[in-house]
Amino acid sequence: MFSGDRETGRAIAEGYEAFEAEDWPRAGDRLAAAAARLSGRKAKAAWFDAALAYKFARDWPRAYETGKVAVTHVRRGREEPAFWNLGTAATVLRDWDTARDCWAGYGLPPFPGTGQIDAELGPTCVRLADVGEVVWAIRLCPTRARVINVPFDPSRRFGEVVVHDGAPSGERTAGEMTVPVFDEVALFEPSAIATLSVLVTAAPGDLDPLAESFARRQLGFEILASRVDLCDCCSRSSIRQERAEYDGEQRLFLGAGEADARALLEAWTAEEPQTRSWTNLHPA
Structure with a gap:
């Protein structure tokens, strides 16, 4: 065996050992070093895994550079995940031309135009990084979504735009609609809208018109009593969200x-002053 073969084999072994240990930067470095010496299917696998390791490390410049090599080893239009990973990295880095090319290369319908992709791709759910909370969102492109819930964790905000992974990790059903849950991989655009807390008193059904008035203004509204805490395993399963009616004193x-x-x-209170009231409006 030539010394170059031994070095390549050692780099591959060390790369996958680091991958198993979730030492993502080292995994990316060692696999990229090995991939540069390989060809064919072995090169394809090593470049893909190197780019994936850098993605897991949230090292977006390196995920982008290795991803650009990884996609040269796969065919376009075949839903190859190498295109999705590169599209995600390109989105985080705001390289919209590369992102558009990746979505086409993956096999999605084209996104015409130039600059930032702001499509209307329907609702989804996103599991917020660090806090683990699942929120509803509107997809803006294959890997970005705008949060339309008010997160219960006040470190996160209504209106944030997040970048999410491409592989679903659970699903949520509301009424007749079932959507996937995607894990957040990066905060793309913070929201300027801080979360407010308020205590209201309402008769049965009285919170619905208040929620509707906020929705008409494209503002956020959450009833704290609607919060459901799940373990990580249950959160990643299929959950039906049932609609409940709240009355009496409620924190929003x-x-x-x-x-x-x-x-x-x-x-809202002026419409039914006998049954509706609010107090203590303040930052959450």
């Missing part, structure tokens, strides 16, 4: 500026 989280929130709350 609002994704709105204070002036807008105050105006909507006052208009």
